[in-house]
Amino acid sequence: MAELKYISGFGNECASEDPRCPGALPEGQNNPQVCPYNLYAEQLSGSAFTCPRSSNKRSWLYRILPSVSHKPFESIDQGHVTHNWDEVDPDPNQLRWKPFEIPKASQKKVDFVSGLHTLCGAGDIRSNNGLAVHIFLCNTSMGNRCFYNSDGDFLIVPQKGKLLIYTEFGKMLVQPNEICVIQRGMRFSIDVFEETRGYILEVYGVHFELPDLGPIGANGLANPRDFLIPVAWYEDHQVPGGYTVINKYQGKMFAAKQDVSPFNVVAWHGNYTPYKYNLENFMVINSVTFDHADPSIFTVLTAKSVRPGVAIADFVIFPPRWGVADKTFRPPYYHRNCMSEFMGLIKGHYEAKQGGFLPGGGSLHSPMTPHGPDADCFEKASKAKLAPERIADGTMAFMFESSLSMAGTKWGLKTSNCLDENYYKCWEPLKSHFTPNSRNPAGTN
Numbered sequence: 522m523a524e525l526k527y528i529s530g531f532g533n534e535c536a537s538e539d540p541r542c543p544g545a546l547p548e549g550q551n552n553p554q555v556c557p558y559n560l561y562a563e564q565l566s567g568s569a570f571t572c573p574r575s576s577n578k579r580s581w582l583y584r585i586l587p588s589v590s591h592k593p594f595e596s597i598d599q600g601h602v603t604h605n606w607d608e609v610d611p612d613p614n615q616l617r618w619k620p621f622e623i624p625k626a627s628q629k630k631v632d633f634v635s636g637l638h639t640l641c642g643a644g645d646i647r648s649n650n651g652l653a654v655h656i657f658l659c660n661t662s663m664g665n666r667c668f669y670n671s672d673g674d675f676l677i678v679p680q681k682g683k684l685l686i687y688t689e690f691g692k693m694l695v696q697p698n699e700i701c702v703i704q705r706g707m708r709f710s711i712d713v714f715e716e717t718r719g720y721i722l723e724v725y726g727v728h729f730e731l732p733d734l735g736p737i738g739a740n741g742l743a744n745p746r747d748f749l750i751p752v753a754w755y756e757d758h759q760v761p762g763g764y765t766v767i768n769k770y771q772g773k774m775f776a777a778k779q780d781v782s783p784f785n786v787v788a789w790h791g792n793y794t795p796y797k798y799n800l801e802n803f804m805v806i807n808s809v810t811f812d813h814a815d816p817s818i819f820t821v822l823t824a825k826s827v828r829p830g831v832a833i834a835d836f837v838i839f840p841p842r843w844g845v846a847d848k849t850f851r852p853p854y855y856h857r858n859c860m861s862e863f864m865g866l867i868k869g870h871y872e873a874k875q876g877g878f879l880p881g882g883g884s885l886h887s888p889m890t891p892h893g894p895d896a897d898c899f900e901k902a903s904k905a906k907l908a909p910e911r912i913a914d915g916t917m918a919f920m921f922e923s924s925l926s927m928a929g930t931k932w933g934l935k936t937s938n939c940l941d942e943n944y945y946k947c948w949e950p951l952k953s954h955f956t957p958n959s960r961n962p963a964g965t966n
Contacts, residue, residue, distance in 0.1 A: 649726025
């Protein structure tokens with residue numbers, strides 16, 4: 522596979538044209554009477570026309586045929602994709618899933634769309650307010666099928682197997698420890714090369730942004746220049762039997778046929794694009810004196826709500842870093858939170874739970890449900906000699922955090938058969954260390 526090229530920068534106003542058709546971008550205007558190379562001009566809007574300039578998202582695509590050239594959409598089986606948050610009764614318990622099983626290619630061919638499974642979520646698609654967490658489990662490429670989402674943006678986190686993603690803007694190769702965002706309405710198709718698994722955070726009605734840095738200053742966390750946007754690439758060919766375009770609309774699945782590949786965009790310009798990011802580029806902020814800082818310092822991207830400082834969803838990572846805090850219990854503290862916290866593990870061992878929480882699995886701690894380090898972690902960290910140490914080397918855990926109260930789906934809580942019924946037992950060995958007659962117990966650092 523030839524090395525792919527990208528444009529650098531988050532949310533930039535970009536322009537790209539396939540080098541096979543130099544000058545394909547119109548000069549000085551968006552939709553001339555006749556476009557260069559007799560292409561069609563098509564605008565893709567990711568925001569209302571009248572949004573302020575700072576939040577206005579749109580791109581112009583110059584394509585061989587407009588995307589409207591298709592047969593009518595018809596309803597298809599939606600598999601395990603849902604937005605029904607009342608399928609099963611609410612469960613306030615701490616939830617943990619074992620690694621989700623990938624279907625064997627020798628038994629059944631499953632592509633990215635067929636392998637989508639909704640695990641949990643909250644909110645309402647029709648009012649453009651909410652989110653969903655999906656798991657994808659697949660073993661074959663999409664071939665002459667593409668997908669687009671009318672409901673929201675997909676933040677895709679591959680955990681096992683790389684993804685070659687064809688989009689209307691060009692191609693991206695996304696590997697484990699990288700993420701990508703396919704924004705609302707963008708058509709894409711995914712090639713896989715082995716049995717493949719990963720996580721998806723879907724947000725309705727808003728787009729992901731870089732978090733504000735406040736007193737951190739101008740630099741830090743995920744730097745804008747490290748986000749990569751594909752360059753224009755097109756294919757121009759008829760598809761025998763028709764190309765299938767799959768659409769998720771109001772939580773349901775639909776399909777339409779068309780004669781040609783949808784990846785027929787010769788040139789484009791704008792600021793509404795797909796993009797990818799390598800998690801190794803995250804610049805970690807951490808305490809260098811005492812106490813464990815709040816996990817918001819590890820936020821890569823945020824999808825804001827209308828309330829200042831409150832997110833529909835944050836994407837947070839727990840990357841390799843130094844731990845140097847003095848006189849401090851260094852693992853994550855015990856916590857009850859007004860937010861929902863879904864955690865996944867790309868690789869390695871999460872620092873607060875060395876066993877049970879495995880790559881390809883997950884956990885959900887609902888609002889005000891207590892959680893924190895298991896008993897073994899507490900005992901070790903309470904007695905450890907506090908010297909500078911590396912934390913989470915070879916590991917990448919992440920969190921989808923939301924201000925909404927997420928509910929599990931029937932697939933997540935029952936059908937998947939991955940729910941760990943013994944999760945609560947990791948806290949059972951915790952015991953009282955209370956010393957009423959001694960304020961300063963011996964052996965503390």
